[in-house]
Amino acid sequence: MILSRRGPGRLLCLSALTGLILPMAALRADPAGFPLEIANCGHPLQVAAPPARAVSLGQGTTEILLSLGVTDRIAGTAIWLDPLPAPLAEAGAALPRLADNSPGFETVLAVRPDFVAAQWINDIGPGESRVGSWDQFADFGIPAYVSPAECAKSAFNAGSGDGARSQAWDMALLEQEIAELAAIFDRPEAGAALIAANRARIEAVTAGAEALRGRDVSVLYWFSSPRIEGEAYVAGRLGAPGWISQVTGLRNVIDSQEEWPLVGWETIAALDPDVIVLGRMERRSLPGDDVAAKRAFLERDPVASRLSAVREGRLIEMPAQSMNPTLRAVDGVEVLAAGLRDLGLAP
Incomplete structure (x- = not known):
């Protein structure tokens, strides 16, 4: 990221930000502070x-x-x-x-x-x-x-x-x-x-992460499905759920660079995650958006119902927005940490 505020070349120090953010912004400003130029996705953006x-x-x-x-x-x-x-x-x-x-x-x-x-x-x-x-x-x-x-x-x-x-x-x-x-x-x-x-919120809920890592507790994140009986959109390792797993000490069983790969339940069954996180949302554009439909499928499907997380009730509901790379991923850390405590998997 390159941030610049065009002007006569005088440097401004934004002390409120520079103490908190990794060195990623150099700002130059005129007295009014604008126009502002940002390199956004390699594209010069002027405000x-x-x-x-x-x-x-x-x-x-x-x-x-x-x-x-x-x-x-x-x-x-x-x-x-x-x-x-x-x-x-x-x-x-x-x-x-x-x-x-x-x-x-x-x-x-x-x-x-x-x-x-x-x-x-x-x-x-x-x-x-x-x-x-x-x-x-x-x-x-x-x-x-x-x-x-x-x-x-x-x-x-x-x-x-x-x-x-x-x-x-x-x-x-x-x-x-x-x-x-x-x-x-x-x-x-x-x-x-x-x-x-x-x-501060993240630091407050990640105290037990090392213990979970030592026990190799694994997790699957199920966001939605284009067909409830078919493949599932599950989280790869590099999206927001991958980060949530990292800071809470869990291992994501899906080792894919795709953010939301479609994966079949036979494959998921072979990986047999310890915990399944179910995306909950009000959107209804896909059959798998409904968390109640997800739960019903897990209970009746001959393959999914054999998963240890399903048989032992280790299912955690999380707002789907917390699985996206957004501000709400911080909520996701708190939701997952609380769910793990409720299941007796974390202190």
């Missing part, structure tokens, strides 16, 4: 002034903006999995929702945005995208930003979506996104506070 009418495409992006306290500057949102978590529910209660999934380009333009931020490279990117390309938004003078979590995927320029990662997702990528959005909205102190709070 003339803090956005007043932003559109956020992806619940993860929306939740970061709400956490930074810029609710009144969000003109539209899209791509939702679940209700907002309790700490953000009041602030986001009246957010304009353009679509539950990916909106059309004209729908976004209709709210007259001066900035668009996307959680997924499939929605905004260098080429053909579900919503619009960087060039399409640039034609209307609208800066378009993509989460750094997407920039870390293999061949992101081709719109990799949920594809393979060339870099494991971790808190450094989340902190980069928070810091960049905080800079764009001129809220550096709020960004620093959010980063510090996340670090």
Whole structure:
């Protein structure tokens, strides 16, 4: 990431951020602090002034903006999995929702945005995208930003979506996104506070990680399925669940660079994870979205029902949003740690 605030060349030290974030930002500023330039997915992004009418495409992006306290500057949102978590529910209660999934380009333009931020490279990117390309938004003078979590995927320029990662997702990528959005909205102190709070929460729940690692406790994350009786979208080792496993001391049984590979239950049965984490969401675009349907399948399927995690009731429900590379992955660490305690697997 390269951050610069164009001006007469005078260096600014943002002490609120530099003490918390790994050395990833060099800032230059004029007295007003803008225009701001960011290298985003290798694409030069210029922001003339803090956005007043932003559109956020992806619940993860929306939740970061709400956490930074810029609710009144969000003109539209899209791509939702679940209700907002309790700490953000009041602030986001009246957010304009353009679509539950990916909106059309004209729908976004209709709210007259001066900035668009996307959680997924499939929605905004260098080429053909579900919503619009960087060039399409640039034609209307609208800066378009993509989460750094997407920039870390293999061949992101081709719109990799949920594809393979060339870099494991971790808190450094989340902190980069928070810091960049905080800079764009001129809220550096709020960004620093959010980063510090996340670090404290993670530290508070990972005390038993070494003991779990020593016992080689394994886990499978089941997000959803295109057919409930068929293959399952399960977490590979480099996405957010891989990071959650690492910090809690578990071993993900799926050793794939794909973020959400489709895997058959015969393969899963051979791996026989100690714990299965079930994605819970309100979205109903796939048959496997319903956590009750997941549980019913595990109980009746002749292969899945033989898994030791199923037979011994070692199933933990987790909000699906916490399995995505977003702010809610921190919640995922807390949910998993609490579930492991309830199962008697962690102190």
